[in-house]
Amino acid sequence: MNQVDYLRISLIDRCNFRCQYCMPEGAELDYILQQQLLTDEELLTLIEEVFIPVGFTRFRLTGGEPLLRPRVVELVEAIASLPDTQDLSMTTNGFLLAPIAQQLYDAGLRRLNISLDSLNPETFDKIIGNRGRSQWQKVWDGIQAAHRVGFDPLKLNVVVIPGVNDQEVLDLAALTIDRHWHVRFIEFMPIGNDRLFVGNGWVASADLRQCIRDIFGLTESFVRGNGPADVFQIPGAKGTLGFISQMSECFCDRCNRMRLSADGWLRPCLLNETGQIDLKTALRAGVNTAELRNQVQQLLLMKPEINYKQRDAGTTGAYSRTMSQIGG
Ligand code: SAM
Ligand code: SF4
Numbered sequence: 001m002n003q004v005d006y007l008r009i010s011l012i013d014r015c016n017f018r019c020q021y022c023m024p025e026g027a028e029l030d031y032i033l034q035q036q037l038l039t040d041e042e043l044l045t046l047i048e049e050v051f052i053p054v055g056f057t058r059f060r061l062t063g064g065e066p067l068l069r070p071r072v073v074e075l076v077e078a079i080a081s082l083p084d085t086q087d088l089s090m091t092t093n094g095f096l097l098a099p100i101a102q103q104l105y106d107a108g109l110r111r112l113n114i115s116l117d118s119l120n121p122e123t124f125d126k127i128i129g130n131r132g133r134s135q136w137q138k139v140w141d142g143i144q145a146a147h148r149v150g151f152d153p154l155k156l157n158v159v160v161i162p163g164v165n166d167q168e169v170l171d172l173a174a175l176t177i178d179r180h181w182h183v184r185f186i187e188f189m190p191i192g193n194d195r196l197f198v199g200n201g202w203v204a205s206a207d208l209r210q211c212i213r214d215i216f217g218l219t220e221s222f223v224r225g226n227g228p229a230d231v232f233q234i235p236g237a238k239g240t241l242g243f244i245s246q247m248s249e250c251f252c253d254r255c256n257r258m259r260l261s262a263d264g265w266l267r268p269c270l271l272n273e274t275g276q277i278d279l280k281t282a283l284r285a286g287v288n289t290a291e292l293r294n295q296v297q298q299l300l301l302m303k304p305e306i307n308y309k310q311r312d313a314g315t316t317g318a319y320s321r322t323m324s325q326i327g328g
Contacts, residue, residue: 002254007060042264042284047079054293062090081108159188189247228246255307260327
């Protein structure tokens with residue numbers, strides 16, 4: 001059984017983008033009210049007195065868009081400076097990154113995943129639902145700033161949608177030839193926008209690999225790291241190519257993570273609400289952290305069974321909550 005030591009923490013469910021694959025078209029989302037968000041103090045208490053003592057040592061800050069969280073640099077610094085934090089990373093859309101990349105690095109953040117679904121500003125704006133001035137350049141500036149500051153590894157996440165950005169896979173893969181970047185292709189999941197999923201479908205990682213292999217070649221051997229990505233390389237490239245294949249391949253068996261939503265729900269599985277715990281309400285009701293540790297430990301024990309059920313269910317159903325709400 002995998003050791004579950006990795007917690008993805010959603011700092012906020014709101015986002016300044018409205019990516020087609022992440023959010024439903026047109027419909028308004030029910031955002032978490034400010035007073036329902038975990039405060040910085042509550043979050044730090046949970047990390048220090050609940051999660052670290054039960055064995056979590058690696059934390060990823062996500063959202064919604066984590067850089068929209070007020071005082072995010074201070075929060076990064078507080079989490080990074082906990083003696084038992086072994087790894088602190090963030091997933092961001094990069095739009096607000098350029099001016100604070102150095103501050104985040106100085107605060108102790110070392111690893112960044114930035115979403116970049118297209119190299120074409122027009123396609124990019126279409127994907128993120130922007131009708132105004134193009135936003136692509138600001139994201140690209142954020143990526144360049146992160147590179148200059150020294151974030152390593154620097155990972156770029158691409159969700160591949162047929163008919164939207166699948167024709168750019170080779171260009172995106174080519175970014176790794178001269179740069180020490182890791183481009184990761186993520187299979188589109190039916191979370192967030194069912195219409196797009198049913199209409200356009202999804203592309204299997206194996207097909208993407210074949211297409212890249214035909215043009216650039218691809219190392220046959222791959223590294224299977226701690227995370228869900230299978231990692232390959234274009235021969236001679238500085239960077240790598242990762243493939244996250246949660247649709248074509250079930251990796252519940254090697255799942256090592258849980259998710260904490262911005263309003264304090266601890267969720268053992270992305271695709272399954274079984275067993276989730278409302279830690280914020282418990283904390284505010286005065287339940288002590290020893291009792292919360294106990295509850296989290298019970299949930300850790302249940303996780304293999306929850307994974308097993310999810311594995312049997314497959315990952316082809318549609319889910320009512322979006323990635324931005326769950327904490328992607
Ligand atoms: N806003 C940040 C960002 O976009 O990087 C962090 C939150 S976002 C929910 C985290 C990751 O989830 C992104 O890499 C995004 O591409 C991915 N994601 C969102 N909806 C998805 C879907 N339906 N299928 C696959 N990946 C999805
Ligand atoms: Fe926002 Fe990230 Fe979802 Fe795009 S994928 S809408 S940037 S939360």
